Amino acid sequence: MTARTIAVVSAGLSTPSASRLLADRLYQATERKLESVSVPASPVVVELRDHARDITNALLTHVPSASLAAALSAVADADGLIAVTPVFNGSYSGLFKMFFDALDPDSMAALAGKPVLAAAAGNSPRHSLVIEHAIRPMFGYLHSVVVPTGVYASAEDWGASTDSDSGSGGADALDERIARAAGELADLIAARPPAASRPADDPYQGFTPFEKLLKG
């Protein structure tokens, strides 16, 4: 079985960050799920903090640095994407958005149809709909296929349930959501041909000959 590559993008700013912690758990769960259907997977982790200055420079000059270009290509070329942002001011962080703003048109096209798991980390559980009102619309614009389950982790999700009556919070509930979302992502990835076998979207291979351009 051809190996699949999963890009893991974390916009967490501290080291270690809750976003990265969540991203790693989402990847591990996805990998396990793919393994169970004999599809090997490997991660390409993109910590946006490492590219923060390059992302700003790329937006100002339209010139991505070599390392940012590699990170953008890793996302464009991957079989699936796990994207995790901290919640700032009730939305994704600026750095998270700027990374996707720095995609060139060809890479943006490469995100169309790509399976994406959207996740966010915040302190308060009250921001859990950030995935639905902020992250999902952005990937909607990019025509990505975002799995139905978004994973939001609030501070209390990393410990025991604080709401034992309903069972809606706490680590057990987070594990369950991670497993469900990872399962959905793994199913989509396994069902698609590997990115490596799909014809590259190369503008110089698929160019339009002039006689056809002239006809409009």
Add this chain to the structure above:
Amino acid sequence: MQFGIFSVGDVTTDPTTGRTPTEHERIKAMVTIALKAEEAGLDVFATGEHHNPPFVPSSPTTMLGYIAARTSRLILSTATTLITTNDPVKIAEDFAMLQHLADGRVDLMLGRGNTAPVYPWFGQDIRNGIHLAIENYHLLHRLWREDVVDWKGSFRTPLEGFTSVPRPLDGVPPFVWHGSIRSPEVAEQAAYYGDGFFANHIFWPKEHFQRLIEFYRQRFEHYGHGSADQAIVGLGGQVFMRKNSQDAISEFRPYFDHAPVYGGGPSLEEFTESTPLTVGSPQQVIDRTLTFREHFGDYQRQLFLMDHAGLPLATVLEQIDMLGEEVVPVLRRELGAMRPAHVPDAPTHASLLAARTATSDDEPAVAR
């Protein structure tokens, strides 16, 4: 090999003095720069075309006509003429007129323009950019080659029995370069007509342009205009020189840090590392420019951006002198020595006239 200057025509505050030139001063400065280019032994002066502040050159053929009257050798060109929002009929008329006044010392570089509001200001839509460039140029190409044109397209009102006047000087249309920084369609267009392709690679890493230029070269050969290494390629470049490279860096840094195009972004060091910008000694400029040939093959035209980011006129004139005295003579010698005999020079009015006379009237052109 042709060397020259291309100007964006920006009015930018000098960050070291806080002074902003007036439009009048900037326009006159552009003329002075063009005259200096001829005096310094350069071959080409090209002006941009813009229709919004802080830029002044909205009317390139007016400026170039004035420069033509005050020069005798310099080739007058553009960087770029907007093929999308200008009426191709007016481009045909304006540049044919300029060609007569300048005794043939005229070519032009076509570009789409990337300032979105300019399109609606001229009744167009930026989303039609490629189609406008294709259709408008096809009409322009015919207007210069056919005495009477019947034409109907998608964007412009039809023409019936139209003759563009004056007819091109000696019946030889001005040579056309097509400028693009990312579109294979424009490289394909340039290749189809056997026109020149200008890659203004001053902001991008070389790998991007290697593919674009290689594509143009292959398609040029495909359309039967010659071998790939005979395709007509022009490149941009931007330099700032002082005898000691450290002086160049410290003098240019405030201009770099505040320049509208890259200010607030990468450091000067990062930018010189990743793009062709060279800030240093004349020898460093020579060495860097020689790498262009290694990356893109033997090419025909090298234009330098020198008068931008608020640099004072006196400094720009010094830069052009250094270019003419210390850089270009060495590049001419070294690039000339490495160039195979079958690689042509950039077409000029004289060479195009000679070529037409040689093939006389029995051979149809490859692309009409």
